[in-house]
Amino acid sequence: MLPGDDRQRADGRPFAADLARATGLDVTLVAESRGLSLAERLFGDARDLTDYLVVDLSDGLTMGLVCGGRSVSGRNGLAGGFGHMALGPGGAVCGCGSRGCLETPAGDLALAEGVGQALGRPMTVEQAVEAVRSGVPEARQAFEENLEWLSVGMAALINGLNPQAVFLHGALLDAADDTLARLTVGVVRRALAAGMKDCVLRRSRAFREQAAVGAAIERLVSQRGPTLK
Numbered sequence: 614m615l616p617g618d619d620r621q622r623a624d625g626r627p628f629a630a631d632l633a634r635a636t637g638l639d640v641t642l643v644a645e646s647r648g649l650s651l652a653e654r655l656f657g658d659a660r661d662l663t664d665y666l667v668v669d670l671s672d673g674l675t676m677g678l679v680c681g682g683r684s685v686s687g688r689n690g691l692a693g694g695f696g697h698m699a700l701g702p703g704g705a706v707c708g709c710g711s712r713g714c715l716e717t718p719a720g721d722l723a724l725a726e727g728v729g730q731a732l733g734r735p736m737t738v739e740q741a742v743e744a745v746r747s748g749v750p751e752a753r754q755a756f757e758e759n760l761e762w763l764s765v766g767m768a769a770l771i772n773g774l775n776p777q778a779v780f781l782h783g784a785l786l787d788a789a790d791d792t793l794a795r796l797t798v799g800v801v802r803r804a805l806a807a808g809m810k811d812c813v814l815r816r817s818r819a820f821r822e823q824a825a826v827g828a829a830i831e832r833l834v835s836q837r838g839p840t841l842k
């Protein structure tokens with residue numbers, strides 16, 4: 614699995630086909646966030662849901678989406694790259710080359726960047742989370758701003774996709790005991806009331822190894838299952 618848009622960085626080569634040729638194995642390439650959404654259905658709390666999102670805050674902002682019971686991958690498997698929605702057109706330059714993408718001020722990497730800038734030294738995500746938890750004022754301020762942007766983004770997703778649930782992954786959730794509750798308050802303030810009425814934000818219980826299992830099962834069911842004799 615690769616984080617969604619990392620597949621664009623594979624020198625234009627068909628990575629899965631190259632790997633299949635080199636190993637002689639059946640290889641399928643799935644965006645990690647899509648794998649997480651499949652894992653949520655198999656191993657987490659989405660077993661009975663038909664419309665839900667799994668948002669991964671850990672490496673940029675990516676999303677796996679299930680709509681009407683179907684896992685959505687898009688034409689090239691890139692669906693879910695919502696971190697590149699330019700919600701702040703005058704904002705910072707993003708790794709994608711655009712400016713003001715949501716993932717520049719929101720998510721785990723943005724927290725490390727924001728806290729590091731405020732404290733004048735480079736920081737890992739873990740160090741930034743610890744600084745917030747410890748109550749360092751500059752770190753708390755960076756966290757508040759990050760949370761504000763995240764709530765803007767979550768509300769946009771909910772307004773646009775009308776899910777039953779949004780499951781979240783990310784170290785940022787550990788920065789305070791009430792992160793999820795506060796994020797929910799921010800989203801409720803911004804999202805359309807009718808869409809938010811039946812939607813919950815939850816922390817995901819599925820983990821990354823399960824995402825690979827979910828992706829493999831999806832591949833077997835969707836592409837191999839119909840041809841078995």
Ligand SMILES: [Zn+2]
Pocket residue numbers: 696697698707708709710711714
């Ligand atoms: Zn971008």
